[in-house]
Amino acid sequence: MTSFKKAPLSAVVVTLGAGLIGGVWAGGAWAADIRLKASHQWPGGKGDVRDEMVQIIKKEVEAADVGVAVQVYPGKSLFKPKQQWDAMVKGQLDISAFPLDYASGKHPQFSATLMPGLVKNHDHAKRLNDSPFMADIKKIIDSAGIVVLSDAWLAGGFVSKKTCILDPEDAEGQVLRAAGPAFEQMLSAAGASINAMPSSEIYPALQTGVLDGANTSSGSFVSYRIYEQVSCLTEPGDYALWFMYEPILMSRMSWDKLDDKQKAAFEAAGQKAEDFFFDAARSLDEKLVEAYEKAGVEVVSMNKAQHAAWLEIAKQSSYKIFAEKVPGGKALIDKALAVE
Numbered sequence: 001m002t003s004f005k006k007a008p009l010s011a012v013v014v015t016l017g018a019g020l021i022g023g024v025w026a027g028g029a030w031a032a033d034i035r036l037k038a039s040h041q042w043p044g045g046k047g048d049v050r051d052e053m054v055q056i057i058k059k060e061v062e063a064a065d066v067g068v069a070v071q072v073y074p075g076k077s078l079f080k081p082k083q084q085w086d087a088m089v090k091g092q093l094d095i096s097a098f099p100l101d102y103a104s105g106k107h108p109q110f111s112a113t114l115m116p117g118l119v120k121n122h123d124h125a126k127r128l129n130d131s132p133f134m135a136d137i138k139k140i141i142d143s144a145g146i147v148v149l150s151d152a153w154l155a156g157g158f159v160s161k162k163t164c165i166l167d168p169e170d171a172e173g174q175v176l177r178a179a180g181p182a183f184e185q186m187l188s189a190a191g192a193s194i195n196a197m198p199s200s201e202i203y204p205a206l207q208t209g210v211l212d213g214a215n216t217s218s219g220s221f222v223s224y225r226i227y228e229q230v231s232c233l234t235e236p237g238d239y240a241l242w243f244m245y246e247p248i249l250m251s252r253m254s255w256d257k258l259d260d261k262q263k264a265a266f267e268a269a270g271q272k273a274e275d276f277f278f279d280a281a282r283s284l285d286e287k288l289v290e291a292y293e294k295a296g297v298e299v300v301s302m303n304k305a306q307h308a309a310w311l312e313i314a315k316q317s318s319y320k321i322f323a324e325k326v327p328g329g330k331a332l333i334d335k336a337l338a339v340e
Contacts, residue, residue, distance in 0.1 A: 038054050166300060177194075
């Protein structure tokens with residue numbers, strides 16, 4: 001989890017992001033009643049780990065009795081997925097579970113958090129959190145006006161209605177949803193056609209024939225019941241190409257208006273959510289395989305040679321483009337690759 005800078009409450013009565021501050025004067029101290037809004041794109045109350053992280057933060061902060069309440073809006077009911085970043089920057093949204101690469105159009109460095117093969121497994125992802133690589137990423141997040149409450153990396157894989165995707169040639173001729181520019185570049189280099197969209201739109205796109213296949217996280221593959229529309233799943237396995245950074249974020253404008261006790265409550269809640277996620281993330285991949293096998297979907301895993309073939313394409317496409325076109329891109333990749 002990122003470190004926080006303490007800041008005093010600048011005013012007694014303020015408008016807090018999309019929330020509301022009211023209060024009463026009691027015993028010579030101001031008892032604020034702060035109502036914050038948290039938004040994300042995944043189904044609520046159905047076991048999605050990202051929703052559960054937000055719910056943990058809500059529960060822990062409210063239990064701390066520091067005068068803060070959090071209203072959670074799941075299922076993109078408050079903001080569309082990619083709109084959440086700007087809403088937090090502007091103070092219109094207080095908290096979000098947000099795939100960071102969704103903001104790579106504004107900050108292209110964020111594509112490094114969804115770079116093929118850059119993260120090897122869940123333990124490696126945890127080590128990355130405290131690396132110079134993530135320190136650089138978090139500096140950009142902070143400078144944009146956003147605070148990281150909890151770190152989270154999700155593994156993922158591929159699905160297809162046509163052919164199991166194992167070797168690069170398997171993607172050739174398929175219309176695929178690739179999560180983020182780096183995966184789009186790699187899959188295009190392998191001969192696939194790309195149709196970009198949030199993960200929440202994969203199911204209807206498969207259903208209507210707009211897509212032949214997709215890649216996304218293990219959690220989204222299950223939460224969105226994508227097993228109902230595909231014939232084959234390439235699970236993360238021991239050679240996962242797909243890992244995505246999906247932290248819990250808070251608007252800096254909202255954060256700066258909290259007092260020290262309220263900030264401490266969010267720090268503790270964010271750490272508890274992060275710890276929960278690290279344990280839960282390991283089981284997500286198992287639940288993914290179970291759900292797809294139960295639905296009669298063929299489940300396959302990449303071997304070392306297939307993974308290496310994809311990485312070679314990635315190095316000649318997404319890695320190369322990122323290093324050449326993104327300010328500081330080569331240094332970011334080098335720092336990530338240096339983490340054992």
